[in-house]
Amino acid sequence: MLSPLPSASRAPPRAPYSYRDEVCRARPLLGTVVEIRAASSNAQPSLHAVVDAAFAAIERVQRLMSYHVPDSDLSVINRTAAGTEQRVDAATYAVIESALRIAALSEGAFDPCVGERLERWGYLPASAATADARREFAGRWQDVELLGQCRVRFSRPLLLDLGGIAKGYAVDRAVQTLQAAGVEEICVNAGGDLRVAGARARTIRLRHPLAPDLSAATLTLQDSALATSAAYYSRRRLPFGEVSALLDPRSSRPYVDGGCVSVRAADCMSADALTKVVLFAAPQLAERTLAACGAQAFVQSPAVDPARPEAAGVTAGASPRSGTQNARQIIANSARGNAAPGILNR
Amino acid sequence: MIPGSRIVVLPLAAITLCQPAQAMSYLSVEQAQQLMFGSRPLTPLPLALNATEIGAIERDSGVKVYAGSLRAWKADDGYFFTDAVIGKHDLINYAVALSADGKVRQVEILEYREAYGGEVRNAGWRAQFVGRHHGDPLQIGQDIQNISGATLSCQHVTDGIRRLLSTYAIAIAKR
Numbered sequence: 001m002l003s004p005l006p007s008a009s010r011a012p013p014r015a016p017y018s019y020r021d022e023v024c025r026a027r028p029l030l031g032t033v034v035e036i037r038a039a040s041s042n043a044q045p046s047l048h049a050v051v052d053a054a055f056a057a058i059e060r061v062q063r064l065m066s067y068h069v070p071d072s073d074l075s076v077i078n079r080t081a082a083g084t085e086q087r088v089d090a091a092t093y094a095v096i097e098s099a100l101r102i103a104a105l106s107e108g109a110f111d112p113c114v115g116e117r118l119e120r121w122g123y124l125p126a127s128a129a130t131a132d133a134r135r136e137f138a139g140r141w142q143d144v145e146l147l148g149q150c151r152v153r154f155s156r157p158l159l160l161d162l163g164g165i166a167k168g169y170a171v172d173r174a175v176q177t178l179q180a181a182g183v184e185e186i187c188v189n190a191g192g193d194l195r196v197a198g199a200r201a202r203t204i205r206l207r208h209p210l211a212p213d214l215s216a217a218t219l220t221l222q223d224s225a226l227a228t229s230a231a232y233y234s235r236r237r238l239p240f241g242e243v244s245a246l247l248d249p250r251s252s253r254p255y256v257d258g259g260c261v262s263v264r265a266a267d268c269m270s271a272d273a274l275t276k277v278v279l280f281a282a283p284q285l286a287e288r289t290l291a292a293c294g295a296q297a298f299v300q301s302p303a304v305d306p307a308r309p310e311a312a313g314v315t316a317g318a319s320p321r322s323g324t325q326n327a328r329q330i331i332a333n334s335a336r337g338n339a340a341p342g343i344l345n346r
Numbered sequence: 347m348i349p350g351s352r353i354v355v356l357p358l359a360a361i362t363l364c365q366p367a368q369a370m371s372y373l374s375v376e377q378a379q380q381l382m383f384g385s386r387p388l389t390p391l392p393l394a395l396n397a398t399e400i401g402a403i404e405r406d407s408g409v410k411v412y413a414g415s416l417r418a419w420k421a422d423d424g425y426f427f428t429d430a431v432i433g434k435h436d437l438i439n440y441a442v443a444l445s446a447d448g449k450v451r452q453v454e455i456l457e458y459r460e461a462y463g464g465e466v467r468n469a470g471w472r473a474q475f476v477g478r479h480h481g482d483p484l485q486i487g488q489d490i491q492n493i494s495g496a497t498l499s500c501q502h503v504t505d506g507i508r509r510l511l512s513t514y515a516i517a518i519a520k521r
Contacts, residue, residue, distance in 0.1 A: 026372050026455035028440070028503040033455060035370070048381060167497070191497040207495030208358060213435070213460055215493060217356045230496040233435070262494055283353060290352040297353045 019184065021047040029058050030167050031068075032191025038178055039185035039198075050181040054174040054188070061170035064092050065162045067115065067124050077152055078115065078127060078159050082139075085153040093150040095162055095169050095269070102165075102273045103141035105289045109281035110273050111141045111249030115159025121243040121254070123234070124161060140249070163245075168227055168272025171195050175268075188268075195225035195268040207232075209260045209300050217300060225268035229275035230260030248280045255279055258302050265295035369459045375428055378441040378454050379419070388419040388426055391518070399517045407512035409505045416513060424451060425514065431506035436460045438503055448514050453507065 019039040025048075026035040036051050043050045064073045073092040080086055088096075099112040116137040118124045139158025147153060167190050174188045175195050185198035196202045201222040205215030212232045219226065231244035235256050246255035261278045265271040270293045278286045278297040290297055373381065379388055393416060395403070400411045419426040425444040430437065439457040444450060 024370075024372055026370070026458060027453055028438075028455065028500040028507075032497045032500050033438070033458060033503075035372075187492060189492050189494075191500075192493065192495045193497070194492055194494060196492075202492060205493045206356070207493060210358070212495055217358075219494075226494050228494040228496060233496045233498055260496065278353060287352050295352065299353060299355045300358060301355060302358065 023047045023051050025051055025055075027055055029055070030062055030170055030190050032167075034058060034170075034174075034191065035187075035189045036174060036178075037185075037187040037189075038183045040183040042182050044181065047183070050178060050183055053181070054177040057173040057177045058170045058190075061091065061166060061173055064089050065095060065166040065169075067127075067161055067163060074160060074162055075127065077154075081152055082154045082157040085147055085151045087150050088152055090150055091169075091173075093146070093152070095166055096144065096152060096160070097146055098169075098269055099162065099165050099273065100141055100144055100146065102270070102277065102289065102293070105292050106277040106281050107285060108141060108250050109248075109285065109289075110164065110276045112160050112162055112164065113137075113140050113144070113158045114164075114247050114249055115161035117247055117252055118161060118163075118245065119159070121238065121245075121247075122236075123243075123245045124163070127159065164276055165269055165273040167191075167193050168225070168268035168270070171225070171268040190268075193225075193227040193268055193272050194221075196221045197223055206262055206298070206300060207260070209258055210302055217298070219262070219264065219298065221264065224264055224266055225271045226262055226264050227268060227271035227275050228260055228262040229255075229279060231256050232258070232260070246276065246279060250280070260300050262298045262300070263290070263295050264298070265293055270295060369457070371457050373441070373454055373456050375441065375456065378428075378456060379426055381454065382426060382441070382443040382452050383421050383424070386421050386423070388421050391418040391420045391425070393418050393513070393517065395513070395517055402516045403509060403512045406516065407505070407509040409509040409512075411509065411513075416510065418518070425518070427510055428456065429506055429510055431502040433499075433502040435498055438500070438506075440503060440506070442507060442510055444514060448511070448519055450507065450511070453503075455503075 020041040022039040024037045026033050066072045073088040077086050102110045119126050137157050137159045139156035143156040145153045171188045171190050178186045185200050187196045201220050204219050206217045208214040234245035242256045243254040244256050261275045263271045263274040274295050277289050403411050416429045424446050427442045430439045437459045441454050443452040
């Protein structure tokens with residue numbers, strides 16, 4: 001039986017929050033629209049200036065870790081770190097370190113070494129390196145060596161893509177920038193990967209996986225982060241089949257089904273990476289990884305009655321009987337009984 | 347569900363309780379001008395593009411030009427623009443500040459409206475969800491401002507800014 005959601009069961013009380021300044025602004029960054037809401041009575045020199053600094057922190061992460069920027073740290077090591085150690089910015093090093101930790105915990109269900117495959121599907125720009133057809137980039141997360149003092153080396157050629165984790169990190173840096181300036185109430189939302197800080201509990205709507213312009217469930221967040229992964233915006237058809245920006249790093253299969261996974265964690269970087277773990281790892285492994293990160297996952301799946309998940313072929317995540325079934329299969333099984341097949345698998 | 351499980355299957359809430367497309371107003375044109383240029387005076391800059399210029403802008407940027415979407419102002423140390431782009435899922439109005447030598451200094455979204463067409467608007471399709479309830483009622487009008495979901499691309503804003511820079515180079519810097 002499904003227990004009530006730990007913190008989503010009650011709408012937050014309306015409190016007479018009052019601050020001298022409130023700012024809500026948005027910029028096109030990280031390939032999406034990034035929105036910053038901030039409220040404060042003592043931001044110096046002004047709340048707008050602090051929000052500018054928070055956007056600048058996000059821009060810095062983009063400059064360092066974007067696959068699309070040819071001279072980013074990431075692009076440089078993708079070209080040069082195979083067999084040769086390279087120094088990167090401390091921020092880049094920290095994100096690679098976190099990516100590898102979650103890759104190890106999830107036994108590769110999350111793996112940042114998916115650049116070449118996402119290039120081939122058209123989700124990343126073709127890098128100069130892959131233009132040379134003789135080169136292969138078969139390296140995986142185990143081939144990324146962290147040598148301390150911000151030095152990185154690849155033991156095999158590989159193309160690192162931090163797209164599944166750096167957006168969350170950028171959100172975290174923006175939140176930290178605002179907190180350091182004394183801003184009391186904060187919400188940074190990078191196109192769906194978001195983090196809130198402050199005394200106010202915020203209700204977050206999750207997009208309906210079959211009708212993403214509508215919201216389905218709501219969750220309440222306070223001083224925590226939420227990230228969501230789903231294929232509804234990125235699915236497209238290629239001559240050899242359907243793909244999405246979500247790729248199972250071990251099988252190289254795309255996630256193209258109609259469900260979606262949200263993860264709540266203390267920080268947005270972990271939440272961002274963990275959505276992929278829940279999509280692609282077997283439930284017990286996903287449970288362990290979530291536990292190690294202090295996180296919780298919420299699966300929205302068409303036509304699953306949460307009171308009787310087994311009716312749709314879903315056994316709750318931790319059930320021993322479902323040891324080999326991952327969220328992808330849970331969602332796929334449940335979709336078969338859906339009343340609106342035309343919307344699915346498109 | 348086994349106690350302690352960290353993976354929760356959520357029901358799909360009744361679509362009747364769902365809020366449709368979101369619209370956000372971040373800044374007015376005046377607020378964006380104030381943010382980007384402070385109290386320095388801005389003079390409207392008429393942009394009557396002729397067919398030759400439109401053709402050149404479209405070739406240079408690879409983006410179609412729509413008459414009247416772009417508005418420009420001149421300051422003593424730069425330019426202020428407002429423009430709009432329509433994507434597959436959304437309509438975005440934005441403001442751009444250029445320095446006097448035509449480099450992007452700041453971009454701010456003014457308004458963001460989501461739209462989604464087709465089958466999801468179909469009443470019959472929606473009706474199947476009527477009556478399904480979730481124990482966490484959505485109270486419209488309460489402090490619900492944020493949405494989590496798969497990331498929406500802002501590629502068309504990037505395209506729009508490229509078109510704006512082409513317009514600056516072809517129709518403003520040369521004049």
